[in-house]
Amino acid sequence: QLQLQESGPGLVKPSETLSLTCTVSGGSISTSNYYWGWVRQPPGKGLEWIGSIHNSGSTYFIPSLNSRLTISLDTSKNQFSLKLTSVTAADTALYYCARHFGLLQFVSWFDPWGQGTLVTVSS
Amino acid sequence: SSELTQDPAVSVALGQTVRITCQGDSLRSYFASWYQQKPGQAPRLVLYGKNNRPSGIPDRLSGSSSGNTSSLTITGAQAEDEADYYCSSRDRSGNLPSYVFGTGTKVTVL
Numbered sequence: 264q265l266q267l268q269e270s271g272p273g274l275v276k277p278s279e280t281l282s283l284t285c286t287v288s289g290g291s292i293s294t295s296n297y298y299w300g301w302v303r304q305p306p307g308k309g310l311e312w313i314g315s316i317h318n319s320g321s322t323y324f325i326p327s328l329n330s331r332l333t334i335s336l337d338t339s340k341n342q343f344s345l346k347l348t349s350v351t352a353a354d355t356a357l358y359y360c361a362r363h364f365g366l367l368q369f370v371s372w373f374d375p376w377g378q379g380t381l382v383t384v385s386s
Numbered sequence: 387s388s389e390l391t392q393d394p395a396v397s398v399a400l401g402q403t404v405r406i407t408c409q410g411d412s413l414r415s416y417f418a419s420w421y422q423q424k425p426g427q428a429p430r431l432v433l434y435g436k437n438n439r440p441s442g443i444p445d446r447l448s449g450s451s452s453g454n455t456s457s458l459t460i461t462g463a464q465a466e467d468e469a470d471y472y473c474s475s476r477d478r479s480g481n482l483p484s485y486v487f488g489t490g491t492k493v494t495v496l
Binding site for chain 2: 300302311315323325326363364365366369370371372373374375376377
């Protein structure tokens with residue numbers, strides 16, 4: 264059974280870089296035709312897709328974060344990572360990683376999800 | 387990119403039927419997926435595509451769509467169905483693929 268687990272600092276200072284890693288177990292991140300994505304949820308608010316990466320390395324991001332966001336794969340460790348630069352309080356959220364099916368298809372979905380990790384941006 | 391709009395909250399009596407709707411331009415081109423989120427938990431996929439349920443999701447949850455609206459119907463609501471529900475779909479930002487979530491609906495089972 265595929266499982267995902269987020270890890271990274273829970274507190275980041277404003278203007279610094281938020282770095283998170285998602286470790287995948289129970290399956291290979293190199294399996295064909297899957298994307299691997301990040302979704303965040305500010306406290307008490309709804310879900311927001313951040314970006315996804317294909318096992319070929321192709322990445323797609325939400326336009327509002329495009330200039331600050333990097334998503335990468337490490338197939339040797341079966342992990343994928345997120346880096347968000349120049350963070351502000353608005354980036355405070357629960358960050359989830361998930362396997363992303365069909366980003367380029369007529370139907371697309373996330374399953375399964377990691378448990379999420381809370382990142383607070385504060386000095 | 388477009389938005390997906392949901393009613394903020396609905397309530398349903400135990401054993402009755404409730405429909406949650408999701409409206410947005412992206413739904414004219416792409417199928418919706420639906421997620422259930424209970425307090426303190428990660429979202430869980432409950433429906434995707436035309437009307438597909440992942441393993442373990444009860445068949446009292448069903449989906450439908452028409453035009454720019456997709457719906458999730460709970461037939462014979464149970465106490466464990468009380469949760470937040472989010473629709474989502476593929477989207478497009480300029481010429482690049484994108485993805486969007488709905489605003490979320492809180493379902494209360496009375």
